[in-house]
Amino acid sequence: MEPGWVRDQLPAQPPEHPEPHAAVLADLDRVIVPALTQWQHPGFFGYFPANTSGPSALADLVAAGLGVQGMLWSTSPAATELETHVLDWLAQLLGLPERFRGRGVIQDTASSATLCALLAARERAAAAGAALTVVASQEAHSSVDKAVAIAGLDPGAIVRVPCDARGRLDAAALDEVLAGLDGPVFLVATVGTTSTGAVDPLEAIGGAITGRDVWLHVDGAWAGTAAVCPELRWVGEGLGAADSYVTNPHKWLLTAIDCSALWIADPTWLQRALAITPEYLRDAASASGAVIDYRDWQVGLGRRFRALKLWFVLRMIGAQGLRAHVRRHVALGEDLGARVRAHPRLELVAPVELALVCLAHRDGDAATQRLLDAVNAAPDLLATHTRMGGRLVLRVAIGGVRTEQRHVDRLWEVLARAA
Amino acid sequence: MEPGWVRDQLPAQPPEHPEPHAAVLADLDRVIVPALTQWQHPGFFGYFPANTSGPSALADLVAAGLGVQGMLWSTSPAATELETHVLDWLAQLLGLPERFRGRGVIQDTASSATLCALLAARERAAAAGAALTVVASQEAHSSVDKAVAIAGLDPGAIVRVPCDARGRLDAAALDEVLAGLDGPVFLVATVGTTSTGAVDPLEAIGGAITGRDVWLHVDGAWAGTAAVCPELRWVGEGLGAADSYVTNPHKWLLTAIDCSALWIADPTWLQRALAITPEYLRDAASASGAVIDYRDWQVGLGRRFRALKLWFVLRMIGAQGLRAHVRRHVALGEDLGARVRAHPRLELVAPVELALVCLAHRDGDAATQRLLDAVNAAPDLLATHTRMGGRLVLRVAIGGVRTEQRHVDRLWEVLARAA
Numbered sequence: 001m002e003p004g005w006v007r008d009q010l011p012a013q014p015p016e017h018p019e020p021h022a023a024v025l026a027d028l029d030r031v032i033v034p035a036l037t038q039w040q041h042p043g044f045f046g047y048f049p050a051n052t053s054g055p056s057a058l059a060d061l062v063a064a065g066l067g068v069q070g071m072l073w074s075t076s077p078a079a080t081e082l083e084t085h086v087l088d089w090l091a092q093l094l095g096l097p098e099r100f101r102g103r104g105v106i107q108d109t110a111s112s113a114t115l116c117a118l119l120a121a122r123e124r125a126a127a128a129g130a131a132l133t134v135v136a137s138q139e140a141h142s143s144v145d146k147a148v149a150i151a152g153l154d155p156g157a158i159v160r161v162p163c164d165a166r167g168r169l170d171a172a173a174l175d176e177v178l179a180g181l182d183g184p185v186f187l188v189a190t191v192g193t194t195s196t197g198a199v200d201p202l203e204a205i206g207g208a209i210t211g212r213d214v215w216l217h218v219d220g221a222w223a224g225t226a227a228v229c230p231e232l233r234w235v236g237e238g239l240g241a242a243d244s245y246v247t248n249p250h251k252w253l254l255t256a257i258d259c260s261a262l263w264i265a266d267p268t269w270l271q272r273a274l275a276i277t278p279e280y281l282r283d284a285a286s287a288s289g290a291v292i293d294y295r296d297w298q299v300g301l302g303r304r305f306r307a308l309k310l311w312f313v314l315r316m317i318g319a320q321g322l323r324a325h326v327r328r329h330v331a332l333g334e335d336l337g338a339r340v341r342a343h344p345r346l347e348l349v350a351p352v353e354l355a356l357v358c359l360a361h362r363d364g365d366a367a368t369q370r371l372l373d374a375v376n377a378a379p380d381l382l383a384t385h386t387r388m389g390g391r392l393v394l395r396v397a398i399g400g401v402r403t404e405q406r407h408v409d410r411l412w413e414v415l416a417r418a419a
Numbered sequence: 420m421e422p423g424w425v426r427d428q429l430p431a432q433p434p435e436h437p438e439p440h441a442a443v444l445a446d447l448d449r450v451i452v453p454a455l456t457q458w459q460h461p462g463f464f465g466y467f468p469a470n471t472s473g474p475s476a477l478a479d480l481v482a483a484g485l486g487v488q489g490m491l492w493s494t495s496p497a498a499t500e501l502e503t504h505v506l507d508w509l510a511q512l513l514g515l516p517e518r519f520r521g522r523g524v525i526q527d528t529a530s531s532a533t534l535c536a537l538l539a540a541r542e543r544a545a546a547a548g549a550a551l552t553v554v555a556s557q558e559a560h561s562s563v564d565k566a567v568a569i570a571g572l573d574p575g576a577i578v579r580v581p582c583d584a585r586g587r588l589d590a591a592a593l594d595e596v597l598a599g600l601d602g603p604v605f606l607v608a609t610v611g612t613t614s615t616g617a618v619d620p621l622e623a624i625g626g627a628i629t630g631r632d633v634w635l636h637v638d639g640a641w642a643g644t645a646a647v648c649p650e651l652r653w654v655g656e657g658l659g660a661a662d663s664y665v666t667n668p669h670k671w672l673l674t675a676i677d678c679s680a681l682w683i684a685d686p687t688w689l690q691r692a693l694a695i696t697p698e699y700l701r702d703a704a705s706a707s708g709a710v711i712d713y714r715d716w717q718v719g720l721g722r723r724f725r726a727l728k729l730w731f732v733l734r735m736i737g738a739q740g741l742r743a744h745v746r747r748h749v750a751l752g753e754d755l756g757a758r759v760r761a762h763p764r765l766e767l768v769a770p771v772e773l774a775l776v777c778l779a780h781r782d783g784d785a786a787t788q789r790l791l792d793a794v795n796a797a798p799d800l801l802a803t804h805t806r807m808g809g810r811l812v813l814r815v816a817i818g819g820v821r822t823e824q825r826h827v828d829r830l831w832e833v834l835a836r837a838a
Contacts, residue, residue, distance in 0.1 A: 003492070003709040006500035014508035018737040021477065024730070028481065032727075035497035040486045047494070047699070050721070052486030058440065060483040062447065064675045067459045067471030073422070075466070078454035081425035089433035108527055109719030119569060142695040143720060149692065150538060150718060152571025194699055250721070256483045257723050273568060276561040280466070280613055280805040280814070290422040299569060299718055300528030301562060302469070302669070304676050308451075311443070318437040386699040395699070 006035045037382065042402040045375075045411060046384040048194070048222045049399030052256035059312035060256060063305040070303040073291035074283045080292055083307035086314060087261055090249070093319055094227040097240045100263035105297040106306045110221035111143035112299060113246035113262035118147045118186055120244070120269035121215035125184040127272075128213075133181050135159045136188040137169035139195055141219055144188050166350055167196045167388065171204035184213040189242075191235050192223025195386040196393070197353030199223065202238025209241060220247040221260070222397075226354050228253070228322045232330070235354075252329075252399045253322060255313045259306055264297075271296045329355035329398045332408045336396060339412055345419045349388050355398040358388065361419060365392040374418035381411055425454045456801065461821040464830060465803040467613070467641045468818030471675035478731035479675060482724040489722040492710035493702045499711055502726035505733060506680055509668070512738055513646040516659045519682035524716040525725045529640035530562035531718060532665035532681035537566045537605055539663070539688035540634035544603040546691075547632075552600050554578045555607040556588035558614055560638055563607050585769055586615045586807065590623035603632040608661075610654050611642025614805040615812070616772030618642065621657025628660060639666040640679070641816075645773050647672070647741045651749070654773075671748075671818045672741060674732045678725055683716075690715045748774035748817045751827045755815060758831055764838045768807050774817040777807065780838060784811040793837035800830055 070079030087104025224247025337352035361367035489498030506523025643666025668674035756771035780786035
């Protein structure tokens with residue numbers, strides 16, 4: 001697809017007269033769909049998955065039709081209460097600590113969730129008259145840098161904690177870093193890094209921050225929802241020490257973007273950071289303190305009814321269905337990992353984490369680039385890359401709603417031939 | 420609706436097994452819909468409208484089904500190009516300056532748009548080694564305060580420019596304020612204030628900022644889209660001096676929330692403020708500079724395909740249909756305004772602006788409160804309030820998709836009886 005091709009197919013002037021639905025659908029098929037990266041294709045292995053599903057789409061249709069705006073509890077009580085409720089359901093399914101019950105909110109993206117957590121931590125620090133230091137590992141997501149920039153903190157001032165060879169934050173190094181800092185800290189730990197899916201040692205991190213003025217924010221955007229499976233609950237072990245936690249049902253949990261779940265143990269600081277109440281937004285319910293006004297838990301003011309899609313998904317698919325969905329991908333990831341391990345010219349550059357397989361050609365970056373090019377030259381496959389210790393890495397993120405064994409077989413066929 | 424009622428109707432435990440769609444729809448009707456404020460009801464006159472429509476809902480269904488994620492041009496070229504294209508169409512329909520062509524982006528809310536504009540202005544100021552001063556009128560939207568707080572500027576440091584008796588920023592006072600300030604300024608002007616719909620004098624503001632280092636951001640969240648009607652183009656007169664402009668199709672232009680249109684004349688500053696590019700997001704298209712990566716134009720990273728709904732609406736309703744929609748509400752507003760003006764016990768506390776009617780009882784706030792209570796006691800009506808010069812004001816924002824003369828007649832019947 002050449003830049004500008006889509007725009008060239010469309011009239012330069014807006015339509016004056018109404019056109020029939022069929023005409024728009026014809027252009028959808030002719031111009032738009034061929035120029036999309038098909039995230040729902042079963043051969044899509046890039047970035048992280050962005051699951052959608054029938055229940056989610058039906059719920060979005062209901063939300064579009066109801067057309068309510070849940071900025072305040074009073075502007076649609078059910079929109080607020082259902083959101084709190086389904087996030088409590090999800091917290092139970094993931095085995096999250098009790099302190100997060102009743103404290104969930106849906107954000108558009110994990111980036112916004114991390115920004116909100118940072119703003120809350122900054123507010124708590126400011127109340128103590130202190131400046132905040134941000135600490136994160138080298139492998140923390142770029143949204144940490146973006147949040148720091150938005151909040152007006154110096155991006156260069158993020159203190160980086162080294163990682164071990166697998167990309168996990170080094171808890172002993174963290175202890176040293178914290179010992180050398182004065183004042184309050186905003187610490188980001190990651191459950192499932194974007195590069196290789198590495199899981200930071202939350203239990204050890206919890207030990208390192210004990211007795212220190214640290215706001216621990218845990219970013220489990222992709223990996224966190226895997227905890228719906230009891231055997232994968234380990235991804236959330238140690239969350240008891242977290243002040244805030246984000247994981248995205250819109251990645252691997254069948255709920256279409258945007259649905260990023262943020263829990264915040266003490267939302268008071270977030271509300272203090274974000275509540276601005278002009279006269280036209282005052283009402284008795286808010287003044288009573290008995291309700292949540294989610295406008296004070298996010299950047300924007302207006303809100304779509306996003307809880308509906310999580311509700312439809314949790315009910316129509318059920319915990320059993322969600323577990324089967326995740327387990328299928330984890331099994332496919334293990335299978336692909338075993339094939340890479342057994343191949344003489346390929347190697348795993350990191351352990352298979354859940355359903356993320358990171359591999360390289362033994363002959364070096366040029367050979368790995370040729371693997372990538374071969375995969376992406378196939379019209380039915382897509383993979384993306386990262387770097388690990390300077391080395392080019394081919395990432396295979398398995399998680400498509402319709403991805404089955406035969407699609408991984410097809411990927412392997414191309415990889416093995418190119419290798 | 421008592422706080423907690425909705426949650427009390429729902430099981431405390433998440434569902435283990437899949438449930439049929441019909442069971443979810445039954446609970447939707449039983450628990451959710453009765454506990455919603457019906458923003459699409461034709462008797463909803465509160466806040467500002469939040470239009471939805473058939474074309475918009477159909478497009479949201481398509482977006483949910485396609486499930487693409489347009490963070491980068493390459494992650495779905497059509498999602499990016501259609502967005503730029505429909506915002507150019509909208510810019511033409513609204514008669515916006517040429518400098519905004521190709522420079523539009525869809526945000527979730529006007530609050531996020533204003534934050535982005537502030538971040539861009541802060542970046543431009545920082546490049547010149549200077550701190551930014553924020554200037555806005557007393558009637559500017561609370562999102563300005565929220566953006567200032569998020570960006571880490573001192574909320575108390577917003578310099579307020581007085582308004583005239585109608586709530587419009589006083590351009591002569593602005594000139595004095597600017598003359599007394601050193602360094603770069605972020606100035607917010609409003610086209611259609613939230614309280615009373617007042618339109619700041621953009622032409623005079625443009626004169627006041629000439630030759631000064633001012634980033635002019637114009638907030639036309641509600642009123643701006645009225646410019647689809649040639650006879651209402653005056654709401655956008657003077658936008659030639661603006662660096663950024665936001666107006667929300669999701670309020671009065673038949674496109675369901677969230678669809679807030681932001682144009683930014685020089686997006687370079689926004690990109691410098693927000694672009695963070697880790698290895699896993701690098702690609703050839705982005706590196707070429709020939710494409711837009713909208714992740715650098717917003718707070719979040721991931722993006723839904725929101726351009727689809729604006730495309731469906733513009734095509735299936737057409738410029739003619741949009742104009743008829745706006746004109747109907749403006750006529751209804753004029754009609755209601757005339758009735759208030761003619762009533763011995765009621766008065767308009769501000770001129771009718773487009774389709775927003777602000778009224779009060781001549782006997783004072785207690786009597787006006789009784790008017791509000793009477794309206795909101797009716798199950799088929801809703802109105803909200805504000806204060807103007809300390810005085811309680813009943814706001815009637817006309818703009819519902821199905822609001823007709825008979826619904827305004829019904830509101831008037833209740834108002835006149837209570838008066």
